[in-house]
Amino acid sequence: MTFKxxxxxxxxxxxxxxxxxxxxxxxxxxxxxxxxxxxSADVHSIEIPASVLAVARAGAGTNNIPVAKLSQRGVPVFNxxxxxxxxVKELVLSGLFLGARNICQAWxxxxxxxxxxxxIEEAVEKGKKKFVGYxxxxxxxxxxxxxxxxxxxxxxxxGLRMKVLGYDPQITVQRAWQLSSGVEQALSLDDLFxxxxxxxxxxxxNDATRHLVNEAxxxxxxxxxxxxxxxxxxxxxxxxVLAGLAAGQLSAYVCDFPTRAAKxxxxxxxxxxLGASTGEAEENCAIMVADTLRDFLENGNVRNxxxxxxxxxxxxxxxxxxxxxxxxxxxxxxxSTCLAEARLNIADLLNKSxxxxxxxxxxxxxxxxxxxxxxxxxxxxxxxxxxx
Ligand SMILES: NC(=O)c1ccc[n+]([C@@H]2O[C@H](COP(=O)([O-])OP(=O)(O)OC[C@H]3O[C@@H](n4cnc5c(N)ncnc54)[C@H](O)[C@@H]3O)[C@@H](O)[C@H]2O)c1
Numbered sequence: 321m322t323f324k325x326x327x328x329x330x331x332x333x334x335x336x337x338x339x340x341x342x343x344x345x346x347x348x349x350x351x352x353x354x355x356x357x358x359x360s361a362d363v364h365s366i367e368i369p370a371s372v373l374a375v376a377r378a379g380a381g382t383n384n385i386p387v388a389k390l391s392q393r394g395v396p397v398f399n400x401x402x403x404x405x406x407x408v409k410e411l412v413l414s415g416l417f418l419g420a421r422n423i424c425q426a427w428x429x430x431x432x433x434x435x436x437x438x439x440i441e442e443a444v445e446k447g448k449k450k451f452v453g454y455x456x457x458x459x460x461x462x463x464x465x466x467x468x469x470x471x472x473x474x475x476x477x478x479g480l481r482m483k484v485l486g487y488d489p490q491i492t493v494q495r496a497w498q499l500s501s502g503v504e505q506a507l508s509l510d511d512l513f514x515x516x517x518x519x520x521x522x523x524x525x526n527d528a529t530r531h532l533v534n535e536a537x538x539x540x541x542x543x544x545x546x547x548x549x550x551x552x553x554x555x556x557x558x559x560x561v562l563a564g565l566a567a568g569q570l571s572a573y574v575c576d577f578p579t580r581a582a583k584x585x586x587x588x589x590x591x592x593x594l595g596a597s598t599g600e601a602e603e604n605c606a607i608m609v610a611d612t613l614r615d616f617l618e619n620g621n622v623r624n625x626x627x628x629x630x631x632x633x634x635x636x637x638x639x640x641x642x643x644x645x646x647x648x649x650x651x652x653x654x655x656s657t658c659l660a661e662a663r664l665n666i667a668d669l670l671n672k673s674x675x676x677x678x679x680x681x682x683x684x685x686x687x688x689x690x691x692x693x694x695x696x697x698x699x700x701x702x703x704x705x706x707x708x
Contacts, residue, residue: 323617326353328361331378335606339614355613359605360384373706374398376613378605380596382626391677394644394704396628398612402468403604404596409472411595412520412550415574416461416477419518419546421453422572424589457481462506462516464532465523465551466491471498473520478502487512488523513537518546525552535560544571550595553577562588620681620708622672629672633681636667640683640708641693646701647678654699655680662692677703 325339325346339346346357352371356363359378363385368375375385376398387397418424429447433440459482463474466488477484478500486499487506506512509532513519519541523529533547533556547570549556558579564570565587573582578590608624615621615632620642622631628644645651652671659666659682668683688707696705 323354324350324352325355325357325613326350328356328358328363328366329378331357331359331610332603332606334603335378335610338607338610343618344614354617357609357613358384368395373704374613374616376609378602378609380404380605387627391627392703394677394702396616396622396625396644396679398609398616398623398625400605400608400612401624403608404598404601405468405472406604407598407601408469408522408550408595409476410598411576411591412469412473412548413476413480415520415548415550415589416456416480416518416546418589419548419572419574420456420459422451425586426451458483459517460485460515462487462512462519463503464488464509464512464519464521466495466499466503467522468495469550470520470522471495473522474503475500485512485515510537510540513540516545517542518548520548521551521555523551523555525554530554531557531560533557533561535563538564538569541569543569546570546572546574549573549575549577553579558582618708620706622679627674628677628679629674631670631672631679631681633668633670633683636683637685639685639687640681641688641696641705642708643680643682643696643705644703645678645680645699646703647673647676648701651678651699651701652680655682655696655702658692658695658699659684659688662689662695664688664692681708 322343322345325344327346327348336346353369354371355374355376356372357376361384372395374396375390377385378400380399380401382397382399385397390397433443461477461482462485463470464487466474466486474484474486484503485506486503487509521533538560547556547561561570561573562581565573572587574589576591576593576595578592582588583590612624619635620640622628643655665685666682667685671678671680693705693707696702
């Protein structure tokens with residue numbers, strides 16, 4: 321069996337190489353595609369063909385994809401979580417140095433120097449006093465959010481001989497395994513701010529995290545603190561940060577989100593949303609999402625989906641079904657009955673649910689006919705069913 325993949329953006333060659341030519345036809349124009357592969361293309365504005373079994377985004381966010389509509393059709397949406405974590409981590413590490421050593425302000429000063437080399441040399445010796453910084457070993461970095469990026473930042477900061485405090489009440493088992501045992505757990509956000517010289521945020525933006533960095537928490541920090549924001553602009557209450565900088569409570573704000581009020585501020589380093597902007601991050605995203613898409617199309621397994629539950633079942637034979645259904649009682653019962661009526665014995669079964677949606681992988685001892693598939697699709701609540 322071969323699969324047709326419709327690309328809606330150019331995708332890194334390293335990613336496309338994961339879809340071998342013998343089994344995959346990949347093109348930007350193709351009829352009856354089995355999957356859509358894209359980066360930032362707006363899928364809200366296009367008619368998604370009925371043939372589409374999966375939508376894959378070579379990136380993290382999926383705002384450009386009508387996820388709820390695809391869930392109703394029983395179509396998984398895949399993304400590439402954490403594929404850009406190293407890129408963001410490296411920029412955050414740069415941010416620590418930019419904040420501690422006043423590098424941008426010093427560079428700005430040098431660029432403004434006039435006169436000949438002698439005059440410049442004199443000005444350098446006089447001017448450098450203004451940019452005296454500090455070293456990182458022994459300073460405390462508070463890391464809010466220990467997901468893909470936060471864990472990398474925390475571990476790397478230990479490597480710089482900083483003390484590291486972490487806070488994430490919903491840390492996953494996988495991330496907890498990756499986190500160095502040298503990272504100390506903060507008891508609360510207030511505890512983290514009260515004990516940190518520098519705080520970096522790595523949480524998603526939602527109602528609980530909007531203005532997580534605010535006036536009250538900044539007041540808890542040690543004087544001359546640094547805030548780093550490479551997550552989302554609104555996680556930090558910018559007015560409170562600017563007031564903190566004016567009062568000397570903060571010495572620097574390093575972020576990836578320039579605004580009119582902050583971009584020219586002498587103690588703010590605002591970068592143009594560069595966190596994930598590396599060739600490697602783009603490649604990693606494409607490789608990761610191509611691998612997950614391939615495993616879904618060829619084996620029905622689900623990893624890194626934003627709407628489907630994680631569901632991975634090693635194959636015990638050639639005959640496999642992948643069924644998406646509403647998460648309501650007696651779905652597995654009805655599916656099993658349908659197979660029993662067709663005298664099909666179940667060799668292995670995995671059923672997982674997530675919110676309103678459930679996904680079932682079934683291996684049978686004998687081949688499954690198209691007639692069985694038609695009957696399965698007719699069960700109320702079954703959103704999609706296919707032979708894998
Ligand atoms: N600057 C950039 O270009 C760039 C690039 C990639 C990601 N990001 C941002 O970075 C954020 C983090 O990315 P990630 O890949 O590490 O995500 P992730 O989902 O792997 O990790 C987020 C972590 O935040 C934790 N969390 C959620 N709410 C929390 C709260 N109230 N307090 C403490 N912890 C909380 C979660 O438990 C999770 O472990 C993303 O949501 C995105 O907004 C920015």
